[in-house]
Amino acid sequence: MRVPRAVPRRRGSGPARPEPVADQAPPARAVPRPRRARAPRTPFVLLVVGLLCGGLVSLLLLNTVLAQDSFLANELRNDTKRLRQEKQEKKNRNAQLEMPGVLAGNAEKQGQQPDWERARVIVPDGSASRAASGGQKLVGREQTEGTGR
Template sequence: MRVPRAMPQGRRGPARPVPVSGPAAPAAARRARAPRAPFVLLVVGLLCGGLVSLLLLNAVLAKDSFRANGLRKEISGLRIEKEAKKSANTRLEMPDAVAKSNEYQGLGPDWDTARVITPDKPASRAASDGQTPAGQERVPGTGQ
């Protein structure tokens, strides 16, 4: 309940009511304060949403990490396999292995077309083209 205040003598205008203390005052003070429940629910909701989004992000990154580790292992295995094949190929290209392979297939050296390479002269003709060491004759079919 409000009671009009007395006006000073020199002042003109409408009288303003003055609040009276009583049982109506605490209810008015409670109504003036904003309710806390919606704000608390908003903050809790934002925190929960942030936590869920962080968990989802962590799960996605973990999945990609597992995939990357699997690809690294696969690449490592392929590198080892490549080195093993390269080593086996190098062994098969060695002269001894080539000679054994040719012998197994029934091939042998062709002494008639063998060329002698000397550092001062280029290899331009076969060593067996009509030349024999002094005092020796050619044996037909052997290339010597």
Template sequence: MRQLTRAEPDVRRAAPGRDRRAPRAPRVTPSGRRPRPAKAAPAVAPAAQGAPAQAAAVQAGSPSGRAPRAPFVLLVVGLLCGGLVTLLLLNTVLAQNAIRESDLRRELHQLSLQKQKQKSENMQLEMPRQVADAADRQGMVPDDSARVIDSDGLPGGRVASESQTPVGQERVPGTGR
């Protein structure tokens, strides 16, 4: 088929008896432009019309089957932010507990050192020489009336009688001791 120029109109004639319509008039196009083929209407509304139109198209069963990306992206970002905040709170609580634990350990160490120091002082005060010096300061004198019981079985040794009690012990009434 030969190409037509702008000067020649496209005149096509139908075969007699086949098409009873009148022949179409040639299209007049502005100079410098070529006619474009007609585009089919999009199945999904364009993004410029807004998210509700997209959601309605997806819910109505659009042939593309793609869900909108914005809600998914917002969900992922929300989950990430929520996880980050949770981790920060957990880290803060653990740090507070660690600080409290170290303070309690330091206090426990100081108390154990104080206990050891007091125990050492008490042991020194209970030594015989310290006890004797404390008694002298209070005006006490040694008791020479105490009886020593020697029961090793050698001659000169004696056994305590029923009425005598060892030095430093008191008689308990009703026990016979």
């Protein structure tokens, strides 16, 4: 129970002291004022520790997922590299099979012979092919009189 002050507080340098009121008797026994109850620390500490543990677990999970993605990306990179090498090998093999000597050898195995008399030139504009000689004489191969050649 509080007792009202008879004299208002002074604004000064020190704390204000209550002056005893004449009609009131001083209390026989001073009753200690109850202290403010402090909030318990345990729930707060548990909350902080729980948040730290949760953050640590989430970071570990995130790291694991990123590591899995890294392994997958590395595997895909290796597959792409292998497929590019296979493509290059096949391209080289096809280029070797299209060489004139190989084509001629394969044609002979199939019983085909070159037809030197009807050699045709393929014109790139898509018009009909024409004979290679087409009435032209070979340069440097003119017949010389009296030689029979």
